[in-house]
Amino acid sequence: MVSGAAGLRAGSAASTGGHRGLEGLGAPRAGGGTERGLCLQVPELEKATVRIRQPERVRGIIRSLREQGVTKLQVISDFDMTLSRFGCNGRRCPTSHNILDNSHVISEDGKKKLKDLLHYYYPIEIDPNRTLEEKRPLMWWAGAGAEHGNTALCNGHSCSRDGFKEFFDQLHKNNVPLFIFSAGVGDILEEIIRQANVFYSNVSVVSNYMDFNDDGVLTHFKGPLIHTYNKNNSVLQGTGYFQQLSTRTSIILLGDSIGDLTMADGVPSVENILKIGFLNDKVEERRGKYLDSYDIVLESDETLDVVNGILRYILTET
Numbered sequence: 001m002v003s004g005a006a007g008l009r010a011g012s013a014a015s016t017g018g019h020r021g022l023e024g025l026g027a028p029r030a031g032g033g034t035e036r037g038l039c040l041q042v043p044e045l046e047k048a049t050v051r052i053r054q055p056e057r058v059r060g061i062i063r064s065l066r067e068q069g070v071t072k073l074q075v076i077s078d079f080d081m082t083l084s085r086f087g088c089n090g091r092r093c094p095t096s097h098n099i100l101d102n103s104h105v106i107s108e109d110g111k112k113k114l115k116d117l118l119h120y121y122y123p124i125e126i127d128p129n130r131t132l133e134e135k136r137p138l139m140w141w142a143g144a145g146a147e148h149g150n151t152a153l154c155n156g157h158s159c160s161r162d163g164f165k166e167f168f169d170q171l172h173k174n175n176v177p178l179f180i181f182s183a184g185v186g187d188i189l190e191e192i193i194r195q196a197n198v199f200y201s202n203v204s205v206v207s208n209y210m211d212f213n214d215d216g217v218l219t220h221f222k223g224p225l226i227h228t229y230n231k232n233n234s235v236l237q238g239t240g241y242f243q244q245l246s247t248r249t250s251i252i253l254l255g256d257s258i259g260d261l262t263m264a265d266g267v268p269s270v271e272n273i274l275k276i277g278f279l280n281d282k283v284e285e286r287r288g289k290y291l292d293s294y295d296i297v298l299e300s301d302e303t304l305d306v307v308n309g310i311l312r313y314i315l316t317e318t
């Protein structure tokens with residue numbers, strides 16, 4: 001965990017919920033400059049969806065990322081519910097798994113079984129009262145993979161967050177590597193990225209890829225199964241991905257689950273890391289944990305505005 005409650009006054013609103021954006025820091029600073037400086041440079045940080053437990057620290061990290069420059073930067077991101085939306089028109093958006101589950105090639109019986117799995121496993125996945133050790137053996141992938149049991153085709157339907165294209169475009173234009181580390185279905189999320197015309201050469205994906213038998217029936221996922229709580233170096237053995245980027249010591253990490261926080265564990269040398277977390281569901285119950293764990297928490301924010309604003313600031317030449 002990178003941040004804690006240190007530095008907050010007991011009993012202040014911030015001690016329970018973190019600062020809203022970088023608010024309350026408008027006073028001129030001793031030694032020149034104003035605390036609002038960063039908000040002027042990254043106005044998106046003033047959005048009502050932004051919560052930060054340690055604004056001073058976050059400001060320092062963002063400044064360092066900019067100072068270190070584009071050649072030092074890499075971005076590591078989750079996919080489902082991070083680059084894709086959580087909700088649209090009052091309903092849940094499909095994850096890459098759900099796109100497969102909802103496909104017309106899954107039988108009604110199969111759909112019912114998948115729904116039962118969702119109702120059983122998802123509450124465990126997001127339960128703030130269980131430790132990671134308790135959750136790890138209870139993850140739903142082992143059951144769900146076999147349940148698909150049918151050939152499925154991606155119809156490319158998904159809900160990307162607003163700013164999806166700009167996010168990929170900014171990174172591509174500046175040759176910043178983007179590593180997408182997903183416990184979703186790789187074939188499907190790759191197709192979503194491809195259909196948005198943003199599967200650029202700087203994008204790498206590690207995820208679960210489907211394997212079919214000779215009759216075209218999906219039987220299992222290839223390779224080590226990635227689930228929400230093993231997104232770390234243990235499933236990256238032999239890829240050499242982070243080793244190739246050893247000079248990229250500035251990291252922006254994007255996730256929506258507590259499990260996403262370990263995605264950068266394989267980076268050999270981290271000098272600056274900014275962890276941005278999307279808190280999509282059960283916001284009140286999970287806020288404390290997210291503020292302890294992520295540097296910036298975006299509550300019920302269906303956009304990539306804040307991420308794109310920070311990138312614009314970091315990637316703009318001084």
Ligand SMILES: Nc1ccn([C@@H]2O[C@H](COP(=O)(O)O)[C@@H](O)[C@H]2O)c(=O)n1
Pocket residue numbers: 078079080081095096097098117122125140141144181182183184185228
């Ligand atoms: N059968 C399943 C299994 C998992 N999920 C959800 O997929 C997401 C994992 O993908 P990430 O890109 O976020 O790593 C996660 O949100 C699970 O809740 C599912 O929908 N169906």
Ligand SMILES: [Mg+2]
Pocket residue numbers: 078079080081082255256257
């Ligand atoms: Mg996710």
